[in-house]
Amino acid sequence: TQLLEQSPQFLSIQEGENLTVYCNSSSVFSSLQWYRQEPGEGPVLLVTVVTGGEVKKLKRLTFQFGDARKDSSLHITAAQPGDTGLYLCAGPPTGGFQKLVFGTGTRLLVSP
């Protein structure tokens, strides 16, 4: 079974601080996705990374896929209260057809 472990589980920071969330596995994934879920809403896809070593930027968010495609990170610069939510990484398991393996999740709270 392919697992995705996220760290930290919970992060509480002040507005303006920087942070990094990690998503790690012992297995290779063909791609990884990051979702953000705001309280009371469904997850929203932020980005998909598919190439080892790939870096993608989405405004203040920077996503990186590890060279070996076993890990990914999400870095947020100058966090804002609107960044508050549950961040989930996810990837298609080998032979899992249409399914995704979801990470354990990181809950981020950004206070004004």
Added chain:
Amino acid sequence: DAMVIQNPRYQVTQFGKPVTLSCSQTLNHNVMYWYQQKSSQAPKLLFHYYDKDFNNEADTPDNFQSRRPNTSFCFLDIRSPGLGDAAMYLCATSRDLGLAREQYFGPGTRLTVT
């Protein structure tokens, strides 16, 4: 805008009283999923449809059933809800193209069991 819609957003049912949650999509995706999510945890896949083919997860209780009458609609039936079934239920869709299997989620239905 193309989207995934879930109704109702909030549902209260009594212990043991059957309940149906609905999901519709305008994305014309051929794969539809139902997830259960409990507080701050990752979504747990219950089952999914690939077109009309139903795929149940091994650990999904028999109490949970699903129907997909056409491409656009999918229903989650909970035959005899227990207190432990109180959760957020998420519907998602995906195209069966490429390897990424990106999923598009609805806003969810929060189920309360009294």
